[in-house]
Amino acid sequence: GAVVSQHPSWVICKSGTSVKIECRSLDFQATTMFWYRQFPKQSLMLMATSNEGSKATYEQGVEKDKFLINHASLTLSTLTVTSAHPEDSSFYICSASLQGAWNEQFFGPGTRLTVL
Amino acid sequence: AQSVAQPEDQVNVAEGNPLTVKCTYSVSGNPYLFWYVQYPNRGLQFLLKYITGDNLVKGSYGFEAEFNKSQTSFHLKKPSALVSDSALYFCAVRDQAGTALIFGKGTTLSVSS
Numbered sequence: 144g145a146v147v148s149q150h151p152s153w154v155i156c157k158s159g160t161s162v163k164i165e166c167r168s169l170d171f172q173a174t175t176m177f178w179y180r181q182f183p184k185q186s187l188m189l190m191a192t193s194n195e196g197s198k199a200t201y202e203q204g205v206e207k208d209k210f211l212i213n214h215a216s217l218t219l220s221t222l223t224v225t226s227a228h229p230e231d232s233s234f235y236i237c238s239a240s241l242q243g244a245w246n247e248q249f250f251g252p253g254t255r256l257t258v259l
Numbered sequence: 260a261q262s263v264a265q266p267e268d269q270v271n272v273a274e275g276n277p278l279t280v281k282c283t284y285s286v287s288g289n290p291y292l293f294w295y296v297q298y299p300n301r302g303l304q305f306l307l308k309y310i311t312g313d314n315l316v317k318g319s320y321g322f323e324a325e326f327n328k329s330q331t332s333f334h335l336k337k338p339s340a341l342v343s344d345s346a347l348y349f350c351a352v353r354d355q356a357g358t359a360l361i362f363g364k365g366t367t368l369s370v371s372s
Contacts, residue, residue: 149302177359186349186364187303236302238360248360250295252302 145171147239149251156227157259164222164254166237172217173239177248178210181234193220227258261286263352265363272340273371280335280366282324282350292333293351293360294324303349309333320344340370 146169156162166176174195179187191212193199199212209231211223220239224231234255238248262285272278284290291310295303307318314326324335333350347367351360 147302184347184365184367186362189359189361192359234300238303249305250303253300255300 145239145241145247145249147173147237147249147251149235149237149254151254152252153255153257155257155259158228159226161223161225162227162256164224164235164237164256166220166222166239166251168218168239168249171239171241173220173241174217175240176214176220177238177240178212178220178222179236179238181236181253183234187236190222224256227256229258232256232258261352261361263350263361263363265348265350265366267366268364269367269369271369271371274342275339278337278340278344278368278370280348280350280368282333282335282363283331284333284350284352285331286352290333291353292324292326293353294318294322294333294335295349295351297347297349297365306335306348340368342370342372344368345370 148167150165176193178190180190181187189202190205191199191201193212193214195214195217201207214220234253236253238250241247264283293308294306297303306322307316309316309326317323322337326333347365349365350363353360
C-alpha cells in the first residue's frame with residue numbers, strides 16, 4: 144500500500160529556533176500533501192494544503208510566515224516552524240493524496256515537536 | 260460548510276461485546292466518509308471509507324460502518340470488541356468538490372477485559 148513517512152518523529156528545540164519537518168511519499172507520487180496539527184486528546188486541525196510546484200494554501204488563522212511549507216517534488220513536502228515558541232509544541236501530521244485518486248489520503252506517522 | 264460530529268468523548272465496552280462509535284456529518288452534496296484509528300503517539304491508520312454503493316461498508320480489523328443518508332450518520336461498529344481495539348477513533352468527511360478531510364473531535368474507545 145501507499146506509505147508516507149515523516150522525519151523526524153520527535154524533536155525538542157529551544158525557543159526561537161526553527162525546525163524543519165519532512166513528509167515523504169515513499170512509493171507513490173503525491174500531487175497534493177496536507178499538513179495537520181493535533182493537540183493532546185484533540186482532533187486534527189488542517190493547517191495547509193500543499194500542491195507540488197505551487198504555493199501552499201493556508202487555512203484561516205494559520206500564519207504562513209511562521210509555518211513555511213515547501214512542496215518541491217512529487218514525493219516531498221516540508222513544514223518549517225520558524226522562531227518556534229512553547230505554544231507551537233504539538234503533534235504535526237502530514238498526509239498525501241495519490242495522483243489521479245484525489246479521494247484517497249495516506250497519513251504519515253506524525254512528528255512530535257516540543258519547544259522548551 | 261462541511262462538519263463532522265462525534266457526540267461521545269469516550270465509549271466503554273467489555274471485551275466480546277458489540278461496539279458502536281457514533282458519527283454524524285453535514286456536507287453539501289454527496290459525502291465521502293472515512294474512519295481512522297490512532298494509537299498513542301502514532302499517525303492515523305485508515306479503517307474504511309464510504310464513497311458510493313452499498314450503505315454497509317466493511318473495513319480493516321473487523322470494523323464496519325453504515326451510511327445512513329436520511330440521518331446523515333456513519334456510525335462505526337464491530338460485533339465483538341477486543342482489548343486491542345482500545346484507541347482514539349476519528350470520523351472524517353469530504354465533499355465531492357473538496358480535497359482536504361474535515362475531522363470530528365475523536366472518540367476514545369476503551370475495551371475492558
